[in-house]
Amino acid sequence: MKNIIHTLTRAQMRANPRRTLVTLIGVILSVTMLTAVFAGADSFLNLLYRQAAQDNGTWHGRAFETGEQVVQNLSQDDRVDQLGLAAGWGMVPLDDQNRWGAALYGVNQSFYQLLGVECLEGTLPAKENELAITRTIAEKTGWKLGEQVSLDLLRVWTPQGMDSTGATTYRQTSGLGIMGLSDSYVIHSVGENQFTITAIVDPGGFDDQNVLTWEPCFTALEEQIPPDGLWCAYYTVNPLGQELYNLMEDIQNWQAALPADAGGVGTIDLNRQLLLYYGMDYPGSLLLPAFYGLMAVTLLIILVGAVSLARNAFAISMSERTQMLGMLASVGATRAQKRQSVLYEAFILGLIGIPFGLAAGCGGMAVALILLNQQVQELFQFTQSLYLSVRPMFLVAAALLAALTLAFSALQPALKASRVTPMDAIRGEGQIQLHSSDMKTGKLTRMIFGFPGVLALKNCKRNRGRYRAIVFSLALSVIVLVAGTGLSYYVDRAMGVRYGAGSPIATATITFNDPSLDTTPYTDELKALAGTGEARVVGGLQAGAMGSFTLDWADMSQETINWLQSQTDLSEEEDTSGGSQSSTIYPTLLVMEDEEFAAWAGQGVSLNPDYLDCVMITSTYLNYEGSYTQLKNALNLRPGFSMDFAQEGGFADTWHIAALAEDFPYSGNTVTDTSIDSLTLQLVTSRSVFQAFLDRQESQNREGAYYWQIQYIHPESISALTNGLQDWSLNNSYGLPAGVVSAYYNTLAMGGLQRFGMLLQILCVGFVLLLCLVCMANIHNSLSTGMELRAREYGILRSVGITPADFRKMIWLESLFYGIKALCWSLPLGLGVLALEYCAIRRAFQFPFCLPVEIVVLAIVLVLGVCWFSGLLTRRNLAEQTIAQAIQKTIC
Amino acid sequence: MELLRVEHLSRYYGEGPAQVKALDDVSFSVEKGEFVAIMGPSGSGKSTLMHLLGGVDKLTAGQVWVQGTDLYKLDETALAIFRRRQIGLVYQFYNLLPVLNVRENLTLPLLLDGRNVNETQLEQLAQILGIQDRMKHLPHQLSGGQQQRVSIGRALITSPALLLADEPTGNLDSKNSGEVMALLRYFHEKKGQTLLVITHDERIACQADRLITVEDGHIARDEAVRP
Incomplete structure (x- = not known):
């Protein structure tokens, strides 16, 4: 059966395409902002993932330099999905002073995959007498593909500490992480083995020590591996979850049973940067909660703006349909039916707006990430690029949140719609109950801005809730901007004291x-x-x-x-001694x-x-x-x-x-x-x-x-x-x-402090940009809502004789007052925060207090710019209608 | 002395076969101090005529002179200034600004003009209007009759040359209607205010000096009501 309410709603939406478009744009903007937060967060996690995969590999956990028993247990464990193994054969000094050489490992195929070992030339070893070497080994030794080499292998133990009797204890090393062979090491010969070089490889994540170290080389993992060597086991678990932590705990217990000099003190850890992508971290770590917390705060602020924006959009639409609702009421429409009208509109707008908002949010974030890429790379010293990469579940979450936002935003206008009586529609009576006390303006306003200023301020205040929301958002932008960039400024100053201003990214020094x-x-x-x-x-x-x-x-x-x-206090002693200083x-x-x-x-x-x-x-x-x-x-x-x-x-x-x-x-x-x-x-x-x-x-x-x-x-x-x-x-x-x-x-x-300052600056700039977008959309929406809802009032003003210049001034001031009010609150607070930041930094870095005037000016310009631009957009959208047409408008 | 002159005034809406001639070639004049009532059936063009006389609509053809000034030769700013000083407008639905209190609504044309408010004059006006104890109230806190009285006060605060009222009692009960008309008559008789009132109510029309009847966009009759 045809639903007449739905039919009427659709017909009204079609009848006023401009208004429908304005509402739709409000909805799209709300969804866009929510999507941008999800897309930005997931793209950053993805960057961490890719960088981790490149630096370390795609393994979830590892037991580095552990014993054979641990490896056997792991290979029989059902929780383990993939197990990459590297068994240490021994080390081979390759220069005359034994300062440098190769560390040979027998590895399986999973090792190559999990560690991202890349075959640059030839084929990876398939048999135990085949060898893959790194390009560095090839260049230093001159070894070529196909060449037969003889490796004189050694097992090395480095001093670990002292036992209760005072005797030195040792731990075996598989080769990575040590430089040269010292006399204090215990060295055993394994024997000489012949290998044929079949591949030149990039060791991928296996070479993660980031120091000049012995180069790894690989052969196939078979039965001939010398006994009692160290093993490196890299594993993934499936499904990824709590079992990873349980497995890690089990490995710890298995390893604890091994002697210290035979894998008992190996490293057990997680590929943390990679696991963050899956929402996992070391138990008790606050990194992910902090990340999600930051995301939640950002989302909350965006949500406040988005709800306000969408609610405005529906309020305009509802006001415009007051007559229709009154008519419906006069012919017997129930409250539920009237309510349904607004909710149905929200449903249709959501159906169109959410996909567009998702696309716009992703598109906007894609551009923003490209612009941020270099700074992020410099900050974290990443080689991977930051680009848009968002998982479907994040898009679904954004879409769901957007749908909830729309439903919530439409609820109040819908309830209002349900209360519309036929007389309201006929009279076109007011939407907002004003209070005399709310409408008071100071003499100063009239003195500075004239009567158009008084009118503008009263217009701002007529919807106190929205006025406060916008002022709060703008004030928050200023505080975040001043506090964030201010801290970065003081950190720079502190670093200027520490390193000198404008430190280079890298230096290379040669002493002659x-x-x-x-x-x-x-x-x-x-x-x-x-x-x-x-x-x-x-x-x-x-x-x-x-x-x-x-x-x-x-x-x-x-x-x-x-x-x-x-x-x-040495000087005091010198003072008393009377000696020269x-x-x-x-x-x-x-x-x-x-x-x-x-x-x-x-x-x-x-x-x-x-x-x-x-x-x-x-x-x-x-x-x-x-x-x-x-x-x-x-x-x-x-x-x-x-x-x-x-x-x-x-x-x-x-x-x-x-x-x-x-x-x-x-x-x-x-x-x-x-x-x-x-x-x-x-x-x-x-x-x-x-x-x-x-x-x-x-x-x-x-x-x-x-x-x-x-x-x-x-x-x-x-x-x-x-x-x-x-x-x-x-x-x-x-x-x-x-x-x-x-x-x-x-x-x-x-x-570290400077990096923190830079990170803070990036976050703050991103946050402030988002807030400014929300504010701009809200101010514009408020003003354009005002234009639509108060067209008749503006008509009256014009009929009473307001000049076009004064009218424009009023609109401009209306937008400006949001900014002025926000600055009145936020600048003193922001400056207070600056003073606290200075005091905190001054405890370690002494430099005279200076007010970063440019930051304060930037905040003022930003806020007033946002307001001015919003006002400009609104004035451009002023409908070309005569005063008579405006006065005859039935909405109020 | 001629205060208002209208010559060949036309206002058309739309084009081609769908064109509606709301007003078509209307001419008349009004003397200073005259009280003119305009009557006619719905859709005859009364309100359009009033909007054009008030300079708040766009005309298709013709001229409107108020005190020798051709309204539609003025640019937008000059017209706005002329309107706030020389023309008072009263509407059926009061059209007060909801964010301004009674005092501010009353003095709105003065405030827009940047002029100081003469407190004695304002007090007298408020007393005449019977709203002296409502000056701090917002419009929605007033009754319909009170709102209309504020609207009349706003239209008269600058002592304009011409007061135009479009169905000023159309939204009021008979008691309030009587009070509003008494006010208008008071200003006409005591202050010599020139009045043009659009009405459906013959009892109101009878109180005027002259009655103009508009039908289908033309002046059908223009006759003296009272000698």
């Missing part, structure tokens, strides 16, 4: 001791690494290479003396490329190459027992000051201060670990002056340590650069050319 050496090829090689991007070359002499001198406290600033005194000063030298030096120091500074002519940095960064500080003008040294130095068996020359500069040109490890009686003096010079210095040293047959460092500021590809630096470092590990003392790289310039 021969001043006659042409160092350019070394730095050029590093500058030519794949993925380098923007990089700069700096050089210099470390503290100590230029000797030291003593400076009285009288020649130091009061701030410096205070700091020195605050760090120790002084500190030892160690000059350090930074060398910049000539052009960069000229650009930094300015044209007024010219250096004399006849001696080490330098610019002195007046800011000193100090670390004393974990407390970092920045002292300005610490030492009362002026241009013209010079000092000779002559290191025994090292460099000798004269350094001279040509000019002063307040701060370091750019980062390096500018901070000095200090003690009460020593300070560091930072000097900067140009490459040509430094080269002249090296030439003088060469002519005097002097040798000393100096370095060149490549600072990778903005790498094009972090993963390519990291790989390049790893290869470079590996090459250097087999010996350095004459004149080169050391060569190393460092990619950990970003400290």
